[in-house]
Amino acid sequence: MADNNVKKMLGKVFNDIADAIETGQFGRKVRVGITTLGSEHGVDNIVKGAELAQEKDKSMEVVLIGPKVDTNLEIVEANNEEEAHKKMEKLLDDGDIQSAVTMHYNFPIGVSTVGRVVTPGKGKEMFIATTTGTSSPHRVEAMIKNGIYGIITAKAMGIKNPSVGILNVDGARKVESALKELNENGYEINFTESIRADGGSVMRGNDLLVGTPDVMITDTLTGNLLMKIFSSFTTGGSYEAMGYGYGPGIGEGYERTIIILSRASGVPVVANAIQYAADLAKGNIVQTAKEEFNKAKKAKLDEILKNLKNKDKGTSEDTxxxxxxxxxxxxxxxxxxxxxxxxxxxxxxxxxxxxxxxxxxxxxxxxxxxxxxxxxxxxxxxxxxxxxxxxxxx
CATH class of the missing domain: 3.30.70.1530 (Hypothetical protein rpa1041)
Incomplete structure (x- = not known):
C-alpha cells in the first residue's frame, strides 16, 4: 500500500514537471471556477466551453461548479444557481480558485464589469467600460469610475499605457472634463483621438467599429447593449459567438475576481471568458486595482466627484x-x-x-x-x- 502511494506521488510530481516544461509555468497553476447552471443553451454548452479552454491552456485548471456531468474536469457539486454562487464565493475567498466565471450574478453598488470584444472593422480587441453592475447611482460619476475600472482591467491584461476614449453619450463632455482634471492632477490617462477628421477624445460610432481606444468609456446600459451586438451580430442575437464576455467586476475595495457571462453566451465565448479570467488572475488584477485607486485618490478623485455632485445639486435647485x-x-x-x-x-x-x-x-x-x-x-x-x-x- 505504501509503495502504491509513493508511486502515485512520484507520478504526480513527474506530471507536474512535464506540464511546467510544456507550458513554461513553474509553480501552482491558476485555477478558474465556472458555474454551469443558468445558460439558455444548457449545462453542456458551459461544459464544452470549459473543456475547450482547458485544452487550449495547460497553465490553468478549470473547475466546474454545478451538477455532476461526464467530464475529466474537476467538479464541485451544486444543485442550483444560489448554491453554486455560494460555493464559488467560498472557493474564491479560501484561495482554492483565483478567479471565477458565472452568469446572473449581483454585484454591490460601486462595482461594475469591464467587457472585452473583438471589433469588426479591424479585428482589434477593445475593453468596454462598463457592461453590467452599477459604479454609482449618479450617471456621470459612474462613467468617470468606469474609465478607471477600464484602465485597471487593461493594465492587468498587460497593456501598460492603455489608450482611452469616451463614447459620445449623455454626460460624455462632463466625464471628459473630470478625467482631464484628474490627469492634470497626476493620474496619467492616455486620451486617444477619434478617427474622424475632427478628432477629440469623445468617440463616435465609427470608433466603436474599428476599436480606436483600448478602453471605451460608456454608461453600463449602453455598454451592455454594445456587448450583445458585438458578440452576436453574426448569429441573429440568440447565441453569443464572439468576444470574451462581460468581464470582471471592479470596484474600490472589491477583491473577488468574478467574470460575467450572458445566459446567451455560446461555447466560444465561454472558453474565451475562462481564458480572460485566468489572464486577469495572472496579471493580479486585485493588486492592480488597489494601486490604481490609490493613484487616483492622490490625484483628488474624491474631491472631483464631490464637486461634480455639488454642482449638479446647485444646478437642479437654481430656479x-x-x-x-x-x-x-x-x-x-x-x-x-x-x-x-x-x-x-x-x-x-x-x-x-x-x-x-x-x-x-x-x-x-x-x-x-x-x-x-x-x-x-x-x-x-x-x-x-x-x-x-x-x-x-x-
Missing part, C-alpha cells in the same frame, strides 16, 4: 428667473458642452450679459453667440466648468 439680453444675430458656436447642461450654459451666459441660444451642430450640442462675443462667452463657460477651451468643428 432663478433670468431675463435674456437683447436678441442678437448668433453665428458663432461653442461646442464641447454636454446636452444635459446645454440650457444651463445658455442661462449662465445670459447672467453675464451675453445673448446666447442653444443649437445642435454636426458633432453634438452647441451654444450659439454673436461672433464678436465668442471669446468672452468661451471664457465664461470655461470658468463655469461647462467646457474646456476646445472646439469641435464640423
Amino acid at each position: 432663478e428667473e433670468i431675463t435674456p439680453p437683447s436678441k442678437e444675430v448668433v453665428t458663432g458656436s461653442i461646442s464641447g458642452i454636454d446636452i444635459i447642461e446645454l440650457e444651463n450654459a445658455v442661462r449662465t451666459l445670459w447672467k453675464n450679459g451675453i445673448y446666447a441660444e442653444s443649437g445642435m451642430g454636426c458633432t453634438g450640442p452647441v451654444v450659439m453667440v454673436s461672433e464678436d462675443k465668442l471669446n468672452k462667452a468661451l471664457e465664461v463657460l470655461t470658468k463655469a466648468g461647462y467646457t474646456t477651451k476646445e472646439s469641435d468643428p464640423c
